[in-house]
Amino acid sequence: MKSTKDMAKRDFGSFHASNVQELLSLSNEEYVPHQIPFALPSFSDLDKDSNGELLFGRQMKSTFFLLEESCCFLNHGAFGASLKPALETARKWQLYTEEQPLRFYDRELMPLLVHVCRRMAAFVSCSPTDLVLVNNATFGVNSVLNSFPWSAGDVILTFNITYGAVKKLVKHICLKTGAINREVELKFPVQGRKEIVDVLRTHLDACDIKLVVIDHIPSNAPVVLPVREMVQLCRQRQVRVLVDGAHALGALPLDLTDLDPDYYVSNCHKWLCSPKGAAILYVRPDVQAEVRPAVISHGLGSGFSSEFVWAGLHDYSPLLALHTVLDFWEALTPSAIRKYIQQLLKDATDLLIKCWGTRLPAPLDMFGPMALVELPESIHQMFNTIDYSAAETVQNALYHDFNIEVPIKSLQGRLYVRISAHIHNQLDEYEKLGGAVLAISGRAGNSGVP
Known part of the structure; x- marks a missing residue:
């Protein structure tokens, strides 16, 4: 196997993404991160009370967020609120990019993205080769549903509390492919998790479902669905599962290896508090070969990770600022x-x-x-x-x-x-x-x- 040092000598470039796959496959002992060209913020001196407890609430708001003091902001779930230090890091990446754009995009960006992806994979407990960084959860869901091998009559199972944009995408997929959308109704009030699992089991008995779409935390009715049990139930019936975890990253401890969905998407800008324009898509190894990114570019044919790493020229600073976001979470725990x-x-x-x-x-x-x-x-x-x-x-x-x-x-x-x-x-x-x-x-x- 080539060493990290040997591969670091190879130029990457937007036209050459194949070695992204190799870097992601290295063990932690073999991997050497690409050097970050400037200092990142430190969180070693956090404000604490007399008992040594972190000062959350208003103190945290003024120190780490740009939220207006006058606004009573109780809607973090909509678009999140970005950490000030992470925004500062994103700005540094933007300025660094423009100092020498060709050096950044053609020689540095991809190994830098590998570093961030490896850290994020550790945060959600999965292999780096099974996780890709994308701009938002919508891109991830579109990539999965537009890649799925649909046939006329295939059933897509959704819920009445499925996110509205996903419902519209499913409708579009059905019109395009002849697939059929069947919607499960969850009635409220609900008494417990078993009630939700039992409703899903009843619908799976039809034995004609190809894909189930589950919102980990639905937007309109934000109960935490029993995803692990629901995925296991679908696995027993050989039905694939797409989990829309837009609200889950940061809000819940995520172990994607344990949850074992076929596909999982989540936004970083919501509960994790990254700059807008950062999200993750997880795909099980056995179905990666059929998943194409919503935007096809130079990585096509070079492997799952390589196909997703470059989606054309855009601002990659929100993804690179995830270093600071993860540093913040590690510091506070x-x-x-x-x-x-x-x-x-x-x-x-x-x-x-x-x-x-x-x-x-x-x-x-x-x-x-x-x-x-x-x-x-x-x-x-x-x-x-x-x-x-x-x-x-x-x-x-x-x-x-x-x-x-x-x-x-x-x-x-x-x-x-x-x-x-x-x-x-x-x-x-x-x-x-x-x-x-x-x-x-x-x-x-x-x-x-x-």
Whole structure:
């Protein structure tokens, strides 16, 4: 086997991606990372309280995020919020690129991407040769569904809570190939994970399904689905599984080798807090040969990783800034971050349920970094019909009148607020939300208008 030193002498270039595959295949002992041309931020001196605990909440917000102080930002789940140090790193990469663009794109970029990919693979517990870096989860899902060997009559199983853009893509695939979309209805409130697995089992009994699409944490109803059990069930029936984990990376401990899906996509810009334009796609080794990137370029025919590494000229700085994002997570530790988020979410849901006299549509332990809390009956009485328009009315009132950024969801005839919890949030923000919702309903009761 050639050494890393020998391969480092070879020029890469956008036209020559084959040795990407070789570098990703090296063991950790053999691999030598390509040198980063500038210093990365350090997180060795983090603010802590008198007990040595990290200072989350407002202190974290002002130190590591660009979020407006005046905005009560409870919608991290929408597009995330990028870490300031990671944005600074991305900017350094942009400036470095323009100092000598040919050197960067034709001699340095690909080995640099290999380094980031290897670190990300370790973070999600899979082989580097099974993971590729892409711009967003949508690119990953398009790559998988457009590559799948569809035949007329093949059934794609989705859920009523599948992400809207994916539903549209599935519809497009069906129109193009003659495949059939069958949608599973999950009814809320749901009592537990077994209920969801049992619904899937019932549909798999039809024995005509080729692919199941599962949202690890659905956007509209953000319960953490029992993905491991669902994948195992599909594997027993020889049905392939695509997991849309757009909200999962960072929010949950991910072990893709253990989950064992056929395909898994996730965004880095949401809970991991990277700059926008970074995501991952995992594909099992036995199906990699048939998966083509949504954009075909010079890597075609050089192997799975090589085909995805270059998707044409674009800004690769968000991917390279993942070094800083991963350094941040390693410094704070994923366990400390998730412990804070989970406790804050519990406290926030308890507060809102008590404030409004309502409930959750699923047990609290089924939620990850987001939860749905039903709005009070006084809000429901403001509308003749509970639908998207009603939800939008309440959401806009919260934003325009109270500067609270939070989504309102219409789910099976009831209105819910979808709260997010991250390290920049703290409990008094949810107290503000609780009071604002009561103020809107009270104002409506007095004037007859929201």
